[in-house]
Amino acid sequence: MSTPFTSDGSLTAGLNPAQREAVLYLDGPCLVLAGAGSGKTRVITQKIAYLVKECGYAPRNIVALTFTNKAASEMMHRVQGVLPGKAGKALTISTFHSLGVRLLREEARLVGLKPQFSILDADDALGIIQDLLATTDKALLRSVQHTISLWKNGLVEPEEAERIAASAAERDAARVYRSYRDTLIAYQAVDFDDLIRLPARLLEEHAEARERWQSRVRYLLVDEYQDTNVCQYRLVRLLTGPRAMFTAVGDDDQAIYAWRGATIENLAKLTTDYPALKVIKLEQNYRSVQRILAAANAVISHNPKLFEKTLWSDLGAGETPVVLTQDNDEAEAENLAMRISAARFERRCEWRDFAILYRGNHQARALEQALRTLKIPYTISGGQSFFDKAEVRDILAYLRLIANDDDDPAFIRAATTPKRGIGQGTLHALGTYAGNRQVSLYAAVFEQGMETALPERNLRFLREFGNFIQRMQWRAGRGASDAQEAASTEPAGQILDDLIQAIGYERYLYDTFDERAAQSRWQNVIDLMDWLKRKADEDGMTLMALVQHVALITMLERGEDEEPDAVKLSTLHASKGLEYPHVYLAGVEEGLLPHQGRDDEDGDPERAAESLATRIQEERRLMYVGITRAQRSLHLSWCKRRRRAREDVVREPSRFIKEMGLDAGAPPDPAAGMSPRERLGALKALLTRPGN
DNA sequence: CAGCTATTCGTTTTT
DNA sequence: CGAATAGCTG
Numbered sequence: 001m002s003t004p005f006t007s008d009g010s011l012t013a014g015l016n017p018a019q020r021e022a023v024l025y026l027d028g029p030c031l032v033l034a035g036a037g038s039g040k041t042r043v044i045t046q047k048i049a050y051l052v053k054e055c056g057y058a059p060r061n062i063v064a065l066t067f068t069n070k071a072a073s074e075m076m077h078r079v080q081g082v083l084p085g086k087a088g089k090a091l092t093i094s095t096f097h098s099l100g101v102r103l104l105r106e107e108a109r110l111v112g113l114k115p116q117f118s119i120l121d122a123d124d125a126l127g128i129i130q131d132l133l134a135t136t137d138k139a140l141l142r143s144v145q146h147t148i149s150l151w152k153n154g155l156v157e158p159e160e161a162e163r164i165a166a167s168a169a170e171r172d173a174a175r176v177y178r179s180y181r182d183t184l185i186a187y188q189a190v191d192f193d194d195l196i197r198l199p200a201r202l203l204e205e206h207a208e209a210r211e212r213w214q215s216r217v218r219y220l221l222v223d224e225y226q227d228t229n230v231c232q233y234r235l236v237r238l239l240t241g242p243r244a245m246f247t248a249v250g251d252d253d254q255a256i257y258a259w260r261g262a263t264i265e266n267l268a269k270l271t272t273d274y275p276a277l278k279v280i281k282l283e284q285n286y287r288s289v290q291r292i293l294a295a296a297n298a299v300i301s302h303n304p305k306l307f308e309k310t311l312w313s314d315l316g317a318g319e320t321p322v323v324l325t326q327d328n329d330e331a332e333a334e335n336l337a338m339r340i341s342a343a344r345f346e347r348r349c350e351w352r353d354f355a356i357l358y359r360g361n362h363q364a365r366a367l368e369q370a371l372r373t374l375k376i377p378y379t380i381s382g383g384q385s386f387f388d389k390a391e392v393r394d395i396l397a398y399l400r401l402i403a404n405d406d407d408d409p410a411f412i413r414a415a416t417t418p419k420r421g422i423g424q425g426t427l428h429a430l431g432t433y434a435g436n437r438q439v440s441l442y443a444a445v446f447e448q449g450m451e452t453a454l455p456e457r458n459l460r461f462l463r464e465f466g467n468f469i470q471r472m473q474w475r476a477g478r479g480a481s482d483a484q485e486a487a488s489t490e491p492a493g494q495i496l497d498d499l500i501q502a503i504g505y506e507r508y509l510y511d512t513f514d515e516r517a518a519q520s521r522w523q524n525v526i527d528l529m530d531w532l533k534r535k536a537d538e539d540g541m542t543l544m545a546l547v548q549h550v551a552l553i554t555m556l557e558r559g560e561d562e563e564p565d566a567v568k569l570s571t572l573h574a575s576k577g578l579e580y581p582h583v584y585l586a587g588v589e590e591g592l593l594p595h596q597g598r599d600d601e602d603g604d605p606e607r608a609a610e611s612l613a614t615r616i617q618e619e620r621r622l623m624y625v626g627i628t629r630a631q632r633s634l635h636l637s638w639c640k641r642r643r644r645a646r647e648d649v650v651r652e653p654s655r656f657i658k659e660m661g662l663d664a665g666a667p668p669d670p671a672a673g674m675s676p677r678e679r680l681g682a683l684k685a686l687l688t689r690p691g692n
Numbered sequence: 693c694a695g696c697t698a699t700t701c702g703t704t705t706t707t
Numbered sequence: 708c709g710a711a712t713a714g715c716t717g
Contacts, residue, residue, distance in 0.1 A: 571705065695716090698712105702710095
């Protein structure tokens with residue numbers, strides 16, 4: 001096989017012809033259809049290296065976009081392996097959302113935001129919707145929030161939403177959509193969806209900004225392209241402009257985020273919007289043995305195809321996937337734990353070679369318990385993230401408020417935790433006053449009119465708090481009206497330490513929680529502080545700059561503290577992009593793995609049937625993703641009965657098991673027919689086994 | 693106003 | 708069965 005260039009030998013060495021073509025193709029827009037495990041990350045990293053080393057691209061002009069922070073840091077890591085030091089650092093490898101933040105911070109004025117705008121997380125946003133709708137119906141609130149999110153992602157404005165709202169839930173959503181948007185503006189805050197939507201709108205409306213960014217982004221690479229939504233597609237189009245120098249990498253069979261507004265149509269749209277589009281297929285799988293791949297192909301063949309694609313592997317036949325039938329979810333957890341323990345011993349491998357994947361987070365509970373009983377180390381991913389923890393959100397609320405005192409949600413949280421004599425009554429009076437005067441809660445604290453609106457005692461607490469925040473703002477360099485003066489700011493670390501000290505957060509934790517809980521929470525606070533300080537030192541960021549970045553970053557970025565040797569527990573969604581020698585899929589049942597959504601579609605049975613079919617297809621892709629995580633062995637487990645809420649529900653094996661062409665008959669089960677006493681004996685035997 | 697108890701309620705996936 | 712919330716008391 002001859003290579004097009006002689007100088008690229010080291011860069012494309014070890015790539016197969018399709019991969020090499022994908023790396024070297026630079027004549028125009030390029031779509032790489034990368035099947036599971038076909039080396040797509042390799043293609044992206046090699047292509048970036050190729051652009052820099054062989055094509056004279058400046059690293060700062062190359063942008064690679066991913067969906068998760070994890071994927072971004074992984075990609076950055078791998079690129080730096082190919083591109084030494086300074087070149088690697090200048091690259092932009094980030095999530096869509098992080099890039100959106102960066103663009104918005106620089107161009108904020110163009111969309112009527114101050115550069116220090118806050119980023120609201122889902123909970124803050126939900127709180128706003130709750131106030132607007134004046135209801136506590138959580139299901140309704142979630143559905144409204146979701147609907148608004150879909151509209152935003154689909155670039156539907158409130159005016160249009162009011163027209164198209166069909167169901168009752170949609171009408172509720174349309175009712176508050178506009179005021180929700182206005183509230184965010186009043187708070188000088190944006191939600192996650194705005195981080196894509198506003199940059200897209202901004203580039204569309206402002207030619208100078210568009211040209212500035214287009215000349216900055218000379219080459220764009222997009223990972224997991226099948227998961228982009230309408231907004232993201234628009235943003236990609238605007239960033240690349242008429243030159244259309246980009247590579248999109250994706251796999252329509254792994255599209256699992258339609259519920260979040262992603263459209264596979266974006267793949268098809270590419271072929272029509274860019275007639276010159278070069279389509280390259282990566283069909284060789286380097287991950288799984290043939291029998292696992294065959295199962296995956298069999299399942300996905302039941303879906304309609306957008307692009308014809310056949311994955312193959314030369315890793316040998318391997319083991320046939322095994323179906324496990326369990327009595328109930330407790331037995332399932334126990335059983336999987338036992339099997340993993342035994343398999344580690346028999347195969348002489350490590351805990352980290354195993355993963356248990358499942359549909360919903362709640363399934364993790366039973367599994368965790370079983371693993372703990374058997375003293376099997378495990379790590380959970382996809383659960384509650386570090387930045388969702390209450391103590392972290394508390395501290396961040398203070399920082400947000402210091403950076404942006406229009407941020408009312410941050411004000412409420414900071415003012416009331418720890419308790420300092422500001423309660424419901426005070427806040428209500430303050431809120432009413434601020435609402436009438438059209439000012440932020442923070443600003444209202446200092447107004448003369450408050451003196452008649454509140455008893456003196458309560459107002460004193462409020463003003464004390466307000467003065468405290470003001471002092472911190474001043475120390476953080478925010479009092480200065482001119483950004484240049486920020487140079488005279490104290491070190492961020494000092495301010496942070498003083499802040500935590502001043503609010504007495506540690507004492508608060510130990511007063512409100514028991515020893516153990518308080519300790520772990522305080523540790524999280526320390527971790528957060530250390531991380532913030534390190535970030536401030538390394539990147540020379542001011543506290544202000546830091547706070548503005550922090551909302552999106554996950555702790556995964558902090559240190560490459562190498563993964564401990566532990567079994568991985570993960571949702572199917574969070575497992576995408578990862579691989580494990582031995583994979584156990586838990587809860588492969590009708591209703592769970594094709595997940596039973598709420599089937600109360602309004603009226604039209606034809607539409608309902610169609611949406612059901614679409615949903616099943618997405619569930620099937622989720623199953624496909626799960627299967628293709630496995631390298632050597634695959635176990636699928638389902639329960640005859642599962643405890644849900646307070647009653648037991650009888651379950652059927654998932655239709656996907658049949659689609660895989662597997663025998664649902666259970667193989668010999670080590671715990672089958674054992675009495676509880678015998679089972680305990682078996683557990684003990686496992687525990688005393690060598691290597692445990 | 694803050695902490696406690698009793699009663700709800702409810703279960704998908706996430707930047 | 709467990710967690711988050713609402714309502715009550717000190």
